Amino acid sequence: METMTNPKIKKSKRFLRLSLFALLIVLTITIISIAGILIYAKILGPPPLSVPQSTLYYSNDGTLIGESSNGDKRYWVDLDDVAGDLIHATISIEDQNFYSHHGFDYKRIVGAVLADIKAMEKVQGASTISQQYARNLFLTLDKTWKRKISEAFYTLRLEMNYDKKEILEGYLNTINYGNKAYGIEAASQFYFGKKAKDLSLAESAMLAGIPKGPNIYSPIGHFDRAKLRQKIILQSMVQNGYITQKEADKAASKKLKIIGEHSYSQTQVAPYFQDTVKHLLKTKIGLDDRTIDLGGLRVYTTLNTEQQEIAEKVIDETISEDSKIQVGFTAMDPNTGFVSALVGGRKYEASQFNRAVQAIRQPGSTIKPLLYYAALEKGFTPTTMMKSEPTTFRFDDGRKDYTPHNFNSKYANDEITMAQALALSDNVFAVKTHLFLGEDVLVQTAKQFGIETKMSKVPSLALGTSGVRVIDMVNAYSLLANGGKQVEPVFITRVEDYQGKVIYQYEPPSEHILDPKLAFIMDQMMTGMFDKKLNGYSSVTGSTIASQITRQYAGKSGSTDTDSWMIGFTPQLTAGIWTGYDQGNQITLNADKLYAKNIWVRFMEKSLEDQPIKTFKQPKGVIAVPIDPESGKIATDDCPVSRLTYFIEGTEPTDYCDKHINEENLWKHDKRHEKENKNWLKRLFKWF
Template sequence: MEIVTNQRFRKTVKYLRALIIMGLIAFSIMVLFLIGIITYAKILGPPLLTVPQSTLIYADDGTIIGESHSGQKRYWVNLDEISPYLVDAAIAIEDRNFYEHHGFDYKRIGGAVLADIKAMAKVQGASTISQQYARNLYLEHDKTWKRKLNEAFYTIRLELNYSKEEILEGYLNTIYYGYGAYGVQAASQFYFGKDASGLTLAEASMLAGIPKGPSIYSPLASMEKARQRQQIILTAMEKNGTASKEDAAQAEKEELTIIGKHPHNMLVTAPYFQDAVRQALKYDLQLDERTIELGGLKVYTTLDLRQQEMAEKTMASLIDKESDIQVGLIAMDPKTGHVKAMIGGRDYEESPFNRAIQAVRQPGSTMKPLLYYAALEQGFTPSTEMRSEETTFFFDDHRTQYTPHNFNNKYANDDITMAQALAVSDNVYAVKTHLFLGEDTLVKTAKRFGIQSKMEQVPSLALGTSGVKVIEMANAYSLLANGGKKVHPIMIKRVENHKGEVIYESENKPEAVLRPDLAFVMTHMMTGMFDKKLNGYATVTGSTIAGEMTRTYAGKSGSTNSDSWMIGYSPRLVSAVWTGYDNGRTIELISDKTYAKNIWVQFMEKALAGTSAKSFKAPKGTIGVYVNPENGKLATDDCPVKRFTYFAKGTEPTEYCTDHLTDEDGSNAKTKKKNGDKQQNPWYKKILPWT
């Protein structure tokens, strides 16, 4: 009997020893396995925390004008920008031991298992905030062992590589709150119409209860169940010591106003401008489409909402609704190049083609200020005279010819000054100047003014026969408006990524490319299109809109058979307007030909309303004198019309006008000239015999 007992004891010890050894081996394997997982997780490094987020576009005053998303509203905010009530509520209800565990709450897991066994069903969850964040970031919400194992592995990687604050911030910014709202900022704006930083205890405790089941616990789905869930959360906060009993009771009674609307659901502000911004992000900043649309960018633009509204209202009020004429408009700050307003067409939904930055159209006479600036550099002055008469120019040993025509075939048949030629838009004067300077001069000058469109070296280039873009012409005129400093159109001031880091910021580096004195002389000449003192054989081209102006502007209009332009500026603002038909057909109606000028003047007046009527300031190196507009000579008391005109110092006229001095026979020099007295040919007659 004793022998049998000993044998049984030995067998028991043997099995127990084997069991212990097997247990130790299993434990060692498990420890090695865990060490291997942790090592592998450490080698892999931190997992990416990027999730699709809405990109927001802001006007220059910080107003949101655009948003891109994939049906999921996401706006990332830092942890310190989230109401502490919401942070405490989320921890209290989702993971009260969040700061104590390392990704897994084993006590909670054990309790959940026992509860499930007792109920014979899945009744209690045990996922920590870290686990939920891992699931939100990388995994689907299917209930498979593979998904659970992946979730555990990603949880380990998160805990190894990120702080608790980073994990909590990420969780609160990715969790779903229903109705397309992902993250606390989108949810706070949707349910309560405010930022997450401003949530009260009552609002935060209700919001924290929604993620458990948005279709059940959302106050929009059931206010009763939302209230019940809120009570549970407030009780949990009491137990956690993050809310007093009194505060919780008061929050429970608080009446809440539920908005139930996303703040920027329908954004139609400046759609052409927004498209242009997206194109700039893609091609200028070299960002890919996904980053632009879902990268959580904050794009701060130059758009002035007031000026944009003025531009759109002006266009809508002036153009006949039945007409299918189109419009392109750009308004810029000449000092910075910031684009303040943009119209790319009359209806974005009908045609998203942006005529302000994409269409290439003939600028007509709006090219003349660039030509005459080049002439000023070559010694011309506002008083330089040439003969205005129908002229045929021959080339290639008379094998080709070109005959430019003035509007309505009207000519002075006399000498006119450059200032008057510009004011009445004399085409013959322009072509003569162009040919005298050399056909390549205007091409090179246009490039200096920032025009990238190809220029043809032909006689008609002086009359704007080579196509350009509206934005190019607005930029070119900006150089004259700012005293000759190089600028380029800027629509984006700054771009921040989803972390708030600045990834792009525009720079304004003034660089002189024109002579300041000549830029000012040119500007002053361009005020002449509104000054009736420069009327001659034709009226100045801005006479029809001059009466609407309350301040000094410089500008130039232009027209071809199919294009109508008006470009002008004050010291504060440059705007360029083009009107015409997309198919390039001839503009025949008189009313259609006046749209560009009328839109321009009304927009400028409205855009600058309320600002001081700042005038152009003469720089050093210029001198102003009174001249007779007809001949450009110094005016005398006998001249019936005299105009104050600026010149580069040293080029001002020195000869006084004698046309109005009366002789004993009652005649004057001007009359004698008409009767046949010939003045000595000016210097350019030897070079330009056709003049």
């Protein structure tokens, strides 16, 4: 008998086979797809973990003075610098299975999907810490499936290439804690005014509750909700075995003090200085704007906050509030070039133009020390004599006659020494020296001293008619103060990235560009502006502030119709200031003309009051001789004034002053001179 197959059964078997085959194909495709995704993720390698962070700026003693002003506060800290209670609280409430899953908690995902289906919209999340970190690093916060797929892929890359500690550290440093505080360090500082490693259990549980809804669970404005969530987190910590119920109850009852301030705020400490630092990060170190603003850099600067405060206070107290006079001020360590204080204007809020580093103004007589240093190189000495009298210089090459004038048209109408000419700021002596050396010599000397602005080869250059910057002049004087060692204005000593890796380290130059002996002689000549022994046809230019000084300073003032300067130094500090009007208006009031000197001396005295008194070190090959300032010869007992003056050995005067010797003493001096000559001859014959 022939068996007949039921068509329905046959059809069912075929359907079953096709279904199994299709399922196998889908399974195969799924496996291949998953494998492909994993292989692709592995090929791409570890994703970068850099996130936007605030760049911080520090003074020379490590004090925070400012940060980048993008608004958000982000400070990266190692996981070891985060309180253990905060870590446990975060894991308990955010991702209990963090250490056991590979980026995805499938049980939570299923529960979230069912909740979404029930509500017919996306209402519940199941993101792990790894997924949230991926979102913080790379993605937007919109709740779309496209974003979820991208988030999952980034999560894979994180889990495949970083360990749990690195992922948890990254999460805690990037999560939003509200009030523009991103990361646990910024949050800890903002809410409780302390470092993340110092958080208590109660504080940790409070902070761990904020990321679920920064606008809902912040203790500022929503303290009751924050407190309720804190208790929930404490109970989850008990359930997960991190703390006991007794510890949870004690933490829940503890009264917390909420600060609500960013301690790392955008401060106004030395704003002109900070602007210069940011400019140098870009132009000198080569960093781009985004890295400077959001790279989480640690920038260590040379600013001395105490000196900066002194400078700002002295300027504010010295210049009358209603005056339109502006200032450019710089102070630096002459031995290193480290800029310790800088003021670019009286009100940063009113004008960000930095007059200390940007403005180019005529230096007046402050250029003369550079001129006289060049003269020393060419064989001049402090006692080289020239006549101070009204003089008109005429030239054979068709140039106009030039007639310089001294201040108030006062002249010696006699010969004076170079030392006295500098102390009295005699303009005729300076122009004569300039023309004698050649008009190109001062131009080259200015470059040697680091002056970068253009110098015109004209007779008036000796009187400072070519513009310079305050920062360059202070640096030039520092070369004299340190004995001729090369320095440059330094604002940044070190830059670290957000991981603490040094990306820039200042390396000091070691070259000597001035003769130490001549630099020392110039220093001593520059002390003359405060020494009344050099008074002549007028008083020394520092006479108005000489009573305020308590130690030896070397310096030079300078003025034009529109500019007033004072620059001076000790072996450990150089400072210089320009005052004037931005529009170049003439300075007419006598009080306005004295601002520069008064600000300078008050700053120096206040800054150095707790510092040891240091004098300039006399090099070998330099000797000191008592000189009569009037004659420029060796002073005798009959000279009313004797000033110790320094010379390179062999260039000192040999003649004794005879202007002040009484007739009855003249024979004695002649005999003494004759005896010295005989003794010299005896030594010469003995040598042969």
